[in-house]
Amino acid sequence: MQPTLTGRRIIQPPRSLLVRVRESVDFLARHSPARFAILVFTALILVWTLLLSLPISSHARSGTPLADALFTAVSVICVTGLSTVDMATHWSGFGNALIFIGVNIGGVGVLTLASILGLVVSRRLSLRARLMAASDSNASRIQAGPVNEGQAVRLGEVGNLLATVAFSALAIELIAAVVLFPRMLAHGYDLGHAVWYSFYYAAMAFTNTGFTPNAAGLTPFVHDYLFLGALMFAVIAGAIGFPVIFALVRLWRQPRRWSVHVKLTLFTFAVLLVAGTIMYIWLEFDNPRTFGDQNAFDTVFQSFFMSVMTRSGGFSTIDISDLHASSLLVTDMLMFIGGGSASTAGGIKVTTLAVLFLAAFAEARGRTSMEAFGRRIPRDILRLAVSVVLWGATTVAVSSILLLHITKQSLDIVLFDVISAFATCGLSTGLTQDLPDSGVYVLAATMFMGRVGTVTLAAALAASTSRQLFRRPEERPIVG
Numbered sequence: 001m002q003p004t005l006t007g008r009r010i011i012q013p014p015r016s017l018l019v020r021v022r023e024s025v026d027f028l029a030r031h032s033p034a035r036f037a038i039l040v041f042t043a044l045i046l047v048w049t050l051l052l053s054l055p056i057s058s059h060a061r062s063g064t065p066l067a068d069a070l071f072t073a074v075s076v077i078c079v080t081g082l083s084t085v086d087m088a089t090h091w092s093g094f095g096n097a098l099i100f101i102g103v104n105i106g107g108v109g110v111l112t113l114a115s116i117l118g119l120v121v122s123r124r125l126s127l128r129a130r131l132m133a134a135s136d137s138n139a140s141r142i143q144a145g146p147v148n149e150g151q152a153v154r155l156g157e158v159g160n161l162l163a164t165v166a167f168s169a170l171a172i173e174l175i176a177a178v179v180l181f182p183r184m185l186a187h188g189y190d191l192g193h194a195v196w197y198s199f200y201y202a203a204m205a206f207t208n209t210g211f212t213p214n215a216a217g218l219t220p221f222v223h224d225y226l227f228l229g230a231l232m233f234a235v236i237a238g239a240i241g242f243p244v245i246f247a248l249v250r251l252w253r254q255p256r257r258w259s260v261h262v263k264l265t266l267f268t269f270a271v272l273l274v275a276g277t278i279m280y281i282w283l284e285f286d287n288p289r290t291f292g293d294q295n296a297f298d299t300v301f302q303s304f305f306m307s308v309m310t311r312s313g314g315f316s317t318i319d320i321s322d323l324h325a326s327s328l329l330v331t332d333m334l335m336f337i338g339g340g341s342a343s344t345a346g347g348i349k350v351t352t353l354a355v356l357f358l359a360a361f362a363e364a365r366g367r368t369s370m371e372a373f374g375r376r377i378p379r380d381i382l383r384l385a386v387s388v389v390l391w392g393a394t395t396v397a398v399s400s401i402l403l404l405h406i407t408k409q410s411l412d413i414v415l416f417d418v419i420s421a422f423a424t425c426g427l428s429t430g431l432t433q434d435l436p437d438s439g440v441y442v443l444a445a446t447m448f449m450g451r452v453g454t455v456t457l458a459a460a461l462a463a464s465t466s467r468q469l470f471r472r473p474e475e476r477p478i479v480g
Contacts, residue, residue: 037452038452041077041078041448041451041452044077044102044105044106045070045073045074045077045448046073048072048073048076048077048098048102049066049069049070049073050069051098052064052069052072052073052091052095052098053065053066053069056092056094056095057091057092057094057095057098058090058091058092058095059089059090059091059092059095061092064085064090067084067437067440067441068084068085068440070440070441070444071083071084071440071443071444072084072085072099073102074444074447074448075209075426075444075447076098076099076102076103076106076209077102077105077106077451078106078346078424078447078448078450078451078452079103079106079107079207079208079209079344079346079424079451080209080314080346080420080421080424080425080426080447080450080451081204081208081209081210081211081314081424081425081426081427082417082420082421082426082428082432082443082447083211083432083433084432084433084435084440085433086215087099087211087212087213088212088213088214088215088217089215096200096213099211100199100200100203103203103204103207103209103211104169104203104207106207106451107169107203107206107207107208107209107238107344108165108166108169108344165242165246168237168242168245168249169206172202172206172233172234172237172238173199173202173203173206173234174202175233175234176198176201176202176205176206176230176231176233176234177198177199177201177202178198179226179227179230180197180198180201180202180227180230180231181194181195181198183221183224183226183227183230184197184198187220187221187224196213197213197214200213201213201231202230202234204314204315205230205231205233205234205235205238205313205315206234206235206237206238206344207238207344208235208238208239208311208312208313208314208339208343208344208345208346208424208425208426209314209426210309210313210314210315210425210426210427211314211426212315218315218316218317219317221317222317223298225301228301228305228317231313231315232304232305232308232313235308235309235311235312235313235315236269236308236311238339238343238344238345239269239311239312239313239338239339239340239343239344239345240265240266240269240339240340240343241265241339241340241341241342241343241345242342242343243261243262243341243342244261244262244265244266244340244343247259247262248262260372260373260375260377261341261351263372263373264350264351264354264355264372264373265340265341265350265351267354268350268351268353268354269311269339269340269350272307272311272334272337272350273304273307273308273311274307275307276303276306276307276310276330276334277300277303277304277306277307278303279307279327279330280302280303280306280307280327280330281299281300281303283324283326283327283330284299284303284323284324284327285299287322287323287324287327289318289319289322290302290318290322290323290327291303291318302317302318305317306318306331307334309425309427310331310334310335310425310427311334311338311339311345311347312335312338312339312344312345312346312347312423312424312425312426313425313426314420314425314426314427316427320416320427320428320429320430321413321429321430325412328412328416328429329412331416331427332415332416332419335347335419335420335423335425335427336348336392336396336419336422336423337349337350337352337353337423338350338423338424338425345423345424346422346423346424346425346450346451347392347422347423347424347425347450348388348389348392349388352385352388352389354372355370355377355381355382355385356382356385356386356389358370358371358372358377359382359385370382392422392450395422395446395449395450396415396418396419396422396446399418399421399422399442399443399445399446400414400415400418402439402442403417403418403431403435403439403442403443406435406436406438406439406442407431407434407435407436407439409431413429413431414431416428416429416431417429417431417432417443418443418446421443421446421447421450422446422447422449422450423450424447424450424451
């Protein structure tokens, strides 16, 4: 309906509720992608909570309590892998289908997925969609003001990035499933279960979720190194981050042209994998409940597998509660760091750790700026890194205090599951399954904070960014 002119007044036709809602969503997505992401994540969690609580979703057809349904929904959409129910026996075929779809949505990223769907439907990528997808691939995009285009992914490359995300997710999960399928058959599973379990494990590995569809978990595959190798391949591919995959696909023959982000991610990622492996070998070689009764090759392989899974994979061939307290602390540290930025992994991210170390090295050498691979890193990235670590540590501390009060458990047990929830890792000492409802809600909030991202959440909570037109007198406090 066209507006009509009456005298000097223009009378606009009434807009439908659907039109007003769509315009409000468009306005929010355009002006605050961070808040839009939180709203979409929240909406998805609520929808999955409702669906998982239905009788049709449970194997017993009796429905699932609200606390368990909510926790599972958060764990699925936030690709964490922690659970308060037995994931292999509690859910029906419909419930397992919801979980499979949910982890793929959460793993790819809500804003990225929305942009991919828009690209498929309209066959074009609007500027708003590019900004939304870029916010998923670079946290600096959600900050007010200009963003340097010499970053991991430029706006002009977002369309190619989205294609890489969609293709890599499908291709990596398919490759992993193809490798896992014959191993399932070799372990005695029938054709139907072998197909389903292969794709389920592949999705859980690539999205770094860690759920297992069979009641025995990884126990039948402890010494099946091809099976475990396929899981590690998918976990690493998901944890390094889509911008890194995008760069490797385009420039795999020209490593000199890789951006600083790609180089920092790969270098720090590799160092942590090796360091974690060495630490587990050293700390657990004499533990008969974990690696103490294995030969040298098995000990090295299982230690490497454990190191990979602390990136956020969540799979384990041993009972986590059997680890020494020293190994639990090492695992806490590795999980808190997590994987690469804009990946399916959680944690504060490996580049955040790298930036902090670069700042410390620059300070020790008396340099005024941070440098890496022949490039200077601006100071605002350091402020962002410090903010991420501070918010992450605060979230872990508050959640740990609350759960210590609720459960009366020891600090090492509580801290482990809290960090696993914040880093969306999924490894557990067994505390999560025994939590009362109040503890379930605390841990669910921790998972949400970890997946949404401390930077995104902080930016969303900021009502506006004001420009300061003056500078106050400078004075240096004593530090250290």
